[in-house]
Amino acid sequence: MDYSSHISKYANMKAYEIVKTTLDNVQDTLFHQDQEEKDKNLSKQVLGPNKYEMKNIDWISCKEFTVDLGKEQIEKCINMWELDPSWLYSLTFLEEKELEFHKQYHYRALWSIPTAQTPIPKATASVYFVIEISKIKPQSMPVEVYYVVESCRLRHRPGKTSFRERWLKDIIENKTRLKETINF
Template identity: 50%
Template sequence: MDGVSPHHTCHVESSALVKASLERHRKKKEDEEDPKHAEVDSPPRLSCEDFTVEFGKEQIETLIQTWGVRSCWRHSLDFLYVTELEHCGVYHYRARFSAPTAREPISQTASVFFGVEVSKFAPRAAPLEIYFVVESNRLVNTSGKHRFRETWLTDVIDSKKRLGAEADL
């Protein structure tokens, strides 16, 4: 498992996604109460009753295709669990990326954790909010607002290799 407990890593990044969701909800409530923000509309979201885990996976796969990572990268995408909050459900997914080569057919992996925020109150036909955190990173990125960088994956893998080399001393 690349020398790092997947449960620990998943918990840290998933907690960041939930915290970000709560902060967005708190800020949205403040904006609604502040008259100078009254005319600002936030984008609507898909309602919980129409959302499925498989639909979330399809949306994340579509997002990953827009990242423009080189074709040498392979990934798998798994649903992890859902966190029910007062205002939404946050569906957690993990994509594991690797770049196998002839010299290293079983390569290290770098994970990207996704939170698909599904509003409990928004209208039915609304776009989803998708957030992602790269393994061992604290920055919560928003799809459509932050540009994914392939170097984030290589940085994670290089860090794991250095850590593994130091542990073998």
């Protein structure tokens, strides 16, 4: 067997592997999309229509994104959360990170419950938002968004996870308890 036939066989094997991997990935994606649709239909049957349905906004496309528009979109998302109106937050843009396949835009929502007796809160809770702009996907696709609650590594996706007011309360209570144990 000569050298060129070895190269040809190797190229055919590699092409076969690439096509097979691509087809497997497409099949896996379609299976998961189908499974998500079945789960949604099952939850509607069990819970009834619109009961416990996740709220979400229509996120802007990657090409429309600006830091200010991202901030506006996050504020719209936060306003959909069912929180006591006494909670106040300030939303700040933190940084932009350039990664291999996407850009990340980081924001922080700093939460507290100021009162007439304590207008300056003793503790705050942070929720960190990340908006990702893909360099690979079409720019007409919506931005990817997730958020992380302070002291927790779990990534929550708007429309997939219901935000819990309890998370903010727990953080503030834990910080307050910690401050009480430290003597200066």
